[in-house]
Amino acid sequence: MNSRRAWLVFAVGVFAYMAGVLQRSSLGVAGVSAAERFDTTAALLSALAVLQLAVYAGLQIPIGLLIDRVGPKLLICAGSGVMVAGQLVVAFAPAIELAIAGRMLVGAGDAAIFISLIRLINSWFNGRTVPLLSQWTGNVGAIGQILSAVPFAWLLHEQGWTTAFTAAASVSFVGFVLTIAFLADRPAEAAETRAASIKDALHGLRQTIRRPGTQLGFWSHYVTQSSGTVFALFWGFPFMVSALGIPETTASILLVTIVVTGLIAGPILGILTARFPLRRSNLVLGVTALLGLVWGAVLLWPGVPPTWLIVVLVVTMGAGGPGSLIGFDFARSFNPIRSLGSANGIVNVGGFLASFVTMFLIGVILDAQLSAGWSDELYDLDAFRLAFAVQYAVVGFGVVMLLSARRRTRRKLEEDEGISVGPIWVALYRAWRRRGA
Numbered sequence: 001m002n003s004r005r006a007w008l009v010f011a012v013g014v015f016a017y018m019a020g021v022l023q024r025s026s027l028g029v030a031g032v033s034a035a036e037r038f039d040t041t042a043a044l045l046s047a048l049a050v051l052q053l054a055v056y057a058g059l060q061i062p063i064g065l066l067i068d069r070v071g072p073k074l075l076i077c078a079g080s081g082v083m084v085a086g087q088l089v090v091a092f093a094p095a096i097e098l099a100i101a102g103r104m105l106v107g108a109g110d111a112a113i114f115i116s117l118i119r120l121i122n123s124w125f126n127g128r129t130v131p132l133l134s135q136w137t138g139n140v141g142a143i144g145q146i147l148s149a150v151p152f153a154w155l156l157h158e159q160g161w162t163t164a165f166t167a168a169a170s171v172s173f174v175g176f177v178l179t180i181a182f183l184a185d186r187p188a189e190a191a192e193t194r195a196a197s198i199k200d201a202l203h204g205l206r207q208t209i210r211r212p213g214t215q216l217g218f219w220s221h222y223v224t225q226s227s228g229t230v231f232a233l234f235w236g237f238p239f240m241v242s243a244l245g246i247p248e249t250t251a252s253i254l255l256v257t258i259v260v261t262g263l264i265a266g267p268i269l270g271i272l273t274a275r276f277p278l279r280r281s282n283l284v285l286g287v288t289a290l291l292g293l294v295w296g297a298v299l300l301w302p303g304v305p306p307t308w309l310i311v312v313l314v315v316t317m318g319a320g321g322p323g324s325l326i327g328f329d330f331a332r333s334f335n336p337i338r339s340l341g342s343a344n345g346i347v348n349v350g351g352f353l354a355s356f357v358t359m360f361l362i363g364v365i366l367d368a369q370l371s372a373g374w375s376d377e378l379y380d381l382d383a384f385r386l387a388f389a390v391q392y393a394v395v396g397f398g399v400v401m402l403l404s405a406r407r408r409t410r411r412k413l414e415e416d417e418g419i420s421v422g423p424i425w426v427a428l429y430r431a432w433r434r435r436g437a
């Protein structure tokens with residue numbers, strides 16, 4: 001545990017994940033080229049992106065089960081290999097239909113990487129290092145998004161579609177080779193049991209879903225991740241450029257700011273998670289409340305919100321990603337290691353489910369306002385105000401579910417281990433009194 005070999009395993013795993021994020025986000029900067037190359041509609045192009053995410057989310061639980069059955073190394077290898085194949089299909093696709101199939105392969109391969117890596121960390125490290133490394137994984141991996149926004153976009157512009165997508169695929173190929181060479185599921189001395197059969201694994205899955213701690217992880221991921229994902233992967237750019245009139249280059253920098261903020265907020269939240277394990281839900285709720293507050297200021301601002309407020313918004317959204325990673329720490333604390341793969345899969349569905357629903361509803365509300373004649377243009381600022389407000393309904397529902405899961409988790413903690421967790425303000429008041437005494 002925590003050995004030099006463990007650090008090598010971690011570095012290779014993070015590289016494979018970063019390469020995965022590069023493949024995932026490459027279409028985001030290739031939208032205009034895709035429209036030209038395939039001579040298709042914006043609706044079909046956005047369906048391309050949504051389908052990829054749908055495949056990703058739909059495979060989380062099956063892949064989680066497979067991790068518990070065959071181990072994470074095989075899944076990271078297979079995931080990287082499938083992504084290479086998918087991107088090569090996209091690189092050489094003569095028609096949009098084949099490109100869609102390629103992107104669905106990318107979604108399928110991508111689905112296997114992150115939760116396998118979180119599972120590896122739990123086998124190779126212990127103690128407070130685990131939540132810290134989970135944070136580093138999520139946030140360093142997000143650098144893949146910068147790789148697609150800068151070198152990939154440059155290659156696409158200078159060398160064209162096929163070269164750019166082939167080059168992106170080659171990064172995951174390197175990840176594939178390094179994984180085969182250097183990864184192992186666990187240290188030689190570790191004695192971990194695996195589900196003996198798929199039937200056993202399915203039985204384990206039912207128990208994992210029923211655990212309030214897993215549900216708390218799912219809702220924590222749900223309430224924190226969607227805002228930044230929806231903004232970075234889809235609606236942020238049209239909102240900033242068309243509705244707010246921000247120049248395209250500045251808008252790109254603002255999107256990159258979300259990743260950079262994640263790199264700063266991640267370690268801070270990782271340390272707080274490790275230091276105050278009984279207050280993890282308060283951290284999640286704090287990040288969610290902050291997001292609600294800043295979004296409120298943007299949506300209610302009289303006239304066009306100033307750029308400094310948009311900077312505050314992207315910085316706050318940057319903390320949402322690290323906030324969502326706390327969900328995996330709940331999965332770790334409340335599940336046995338043999339079902340951790342499926343528990344992580346369940347947690348990871350949360351944020352992507354909320355992102356889907358929000359992405360879709362924003363589009364529906366924008367369209368409805370245009371058809372009703374309430375707005376003159378699809379990407380009108382006032383139309384966006386109403387459309388983005390749908391996040392309050394989606395996330396608000398998640399907060400109610402989170403509070404219920406937290407109540408049940410705390411009750412179980414008290415029954416099983418005699419640990420009683422009171423409200424945060426009582427704890428803060430006691431700490432303040434102790435300090436004063």
Ligand SMILES: NCCCC[C@H](N)C(=O)NCC(=O)O
Pocket residue numbers: 110114115138139142225259262320321322324325348351
């Ligand atoms: N930039 C912050 C990292 C967010 C991680 C995210 N919530 C997550 O769970 N990601 C899974 C994945 O496959 O990327």
